[in-house]
Amino acid sequence: MGDRQLQSEFNEHKRAIAGLRRKAVILVVVGILLIAGALCMGRFLKSKGASAIAVLMFVAGTGDLFAAGYVRIGANRRDRKRRQFAKDTITAAALSEAFEDVEYAPDKAVSGSVIRTAGLIKRWDVQYGSDHVRGRYKGRVFAFSDVELMEEVETEDDEGRTKVSYYTCFKGQWIMIETNRDLPGELRLREREKGNRAKSNMETENVAFNAKYQIEAKDAHSAFMMLTPHFMEAIVRADILANGKTYIYFGGRYIHIAIHNNRNLFELSKKNQHADIAAMRACQKNEVKYITDILDIFLLNTKLFG
Amino acid sequence: MPNLERHFMTYIIFGAVVLLLIIISWVIRTLNRFKVLLVKIREADSGIDVALTKRYDTLTKQLDVVKAYAKHESELFEKVIKLRAGMSISEKNAANREMDTLSGRIKVVAENYPALRSSENFKALQAAIADAEDHLQAARRVYNMNVSAFNQAIVLFPASMIAGGGGYRAMEFFIAEESKRADVKMSF
Structure with a gap:
């Protein structure tokens, strides 16, 4: 068209x-x-x-x-x-330009069981999501989608009536990239919220990294096999680009990067809904670039993605 | 008055006993923490042994392959690296440095023998060495993490008093060669 x-x-x-x-x-x-x-x-x-x-x-x-x-x-x-219509035309085209073998399903999302297996967000009950993208980027298989996770909270009022309310504990992008081999173990990194002093079960030689992330590893040896000094710096760089709270899971053959930034990608915002095609296209390309910039930093690790 | 004095004395004795119990439990906890850290260091040390042995075995195999191709340069590989059980960390550091030197020499010799470089056996051993070195780096970092935790624990007051009395001394780190710190090739 x-x-x-x-x-x-x-x-x-x-x-x-x-x-x-x-x-x-x-x-x-x-x-x-x-x-x-x-x-x-x-x-x-x-x-x-x-x-x-x-x-x-x-x-x-x-x-x-x-x-x-x-x-x-x-x-x-x-x-x-x-x-x-905007997703089927402009977004799909922007995705096809950046990735190979793209499958785009605007109504689907990364499955809840995958999110549970990753175990990055400890408590959530309800999942919403959209804009599931799957394909290859620089030869590596990846998938991502918008994800919103909500936790059910029950409160009791003065008269003893139970009221159920939901609050968002994660809203942003869930990205998965396939590595070139089985990872040596399971590792979870959770960027700390302000005042979160949750203890890590190992410490790296990078003091700033230790302060920024809660590190949860089954064994330190395999965690150090993955968390090399350069890679730790790359993770921090990706986190700055992501502009949100970052959670990372290493397990099986995949790295999961969950970015809690309260953003919903590939939606026509109020600002751009009256724009012309060129402006809308630029906006969608920008959102695709947000993902590829993060993927690029991870793919620099030639041991995992070479 | 004597009654009040007796009560006062009781409180003082009770307070002193409670304080003594707190101090004893703290001393026990501190000593146990030192012991736990020492166990972790020993575990990490055995991890280094495993990784060093793996690297040594792979290097030895590679050396045999290289010698078959580069018979004239066998004097380059005359120095024997010794690995034995119960080596101290400084001895392991030294053995590791020697392996670095040997690995470097093998690479230089291989540069002059294209047939050697392209042999499948050599390539497989190169990959195995890279893997062994990755394991050694990880083992070194686990060891150093535990040594760092132990060294911090014994210098911090008031635990330092117990450490001094118990004869606990700061432990030596397993040091990586500068070039080995660039563990992952990041291409920009």
Whole structure:
């Protein structure tokens, strides 16, 4: 699909959404006016005819409000279609440019069982996710998606009623890269939150690294086989690029990099939803680059990815 | 008055006993911590032994392969590296340095013999040596991590008083050769 055709499709979506939203607003205003008018008539005019008109106006006003809601739902549905269209065209193209053998599933995410196996986030109950991408980057198999993990918390009010609420314990990207061999052991790195003094079960010679991450390793020897001095510095560099809290798991043949940055990639934000195709494309490429920059740093480790 | 004095004395004795118990339990805990760290150091030391032996065996095999190709240069490899049980850390450091030198010499000789470099056996041994060196680096770092923890534990006050009385001394690190610190090739 050419740029001009894409742009006209987007413009068509934009016009339709704007039209539906305008209609919804008008319907709401008319509905409110009708209901207000009906209430006034009912209060001040006592004749039978006036009462009948007031009832009719009230019914019409209520119907108007329902119609406004229906139109608004239609606008939202159309907006979702536009977002899906953006993902199918612009995002998919940006991904194909950067990666080989790409499989892009906007509605899927890294599976919950994989996240549980990694064991980076200790407590979570509900998982949401989107934009699952799988493919090869510089010859290495990778996968990533947006992931949101929520923990269920039960609280009791003064009258003893139990209230269940959910709070987000992780929101960001979950990236997996395949290494060139079975890793010698399991290792977990969790970037410390402010005031988190959770003890590591080993210490490296890099004091800053020890302070930044909680290190959880089954045995120190295999952890040191993976956490070489250069690689530790590379991890810190990747963490700076990620601009969020980073959690890393080494196990099996995969390295998992979970970045808690409260971001949702490949979505049309309010800022760029009215932009032209070139601006949207630049924005999506930028988001792909965010991932490739992090992958690039890890792939520098020729022992694991050579 | 005498009653008050008797109570006062009881409190003092009780306080002193509690304090003494606290001190004794702290001394026991500190001594146990030293012992745990020493056990960890011994375990890490045996890890170094395993890795050093593995490196030594692989280097010996590689040396045999090289000698078959470079008979004229066998004097380059005359010096014998000795590995024996119960070596001190400084002796292990020395043996490791000698292995570094030998490994360097093998690489230099191999440069002059393309047939040797391209032989499958030599390539496989090179890979095995790289693996043995990785293991040695990891074992060295585990050992040094435990030695560092022990050395810190015995110099920090008040544990340093017990360490001094118990004859605990700072332990020697297993030192890596400068070139071996560049353990992972990172290509920029």
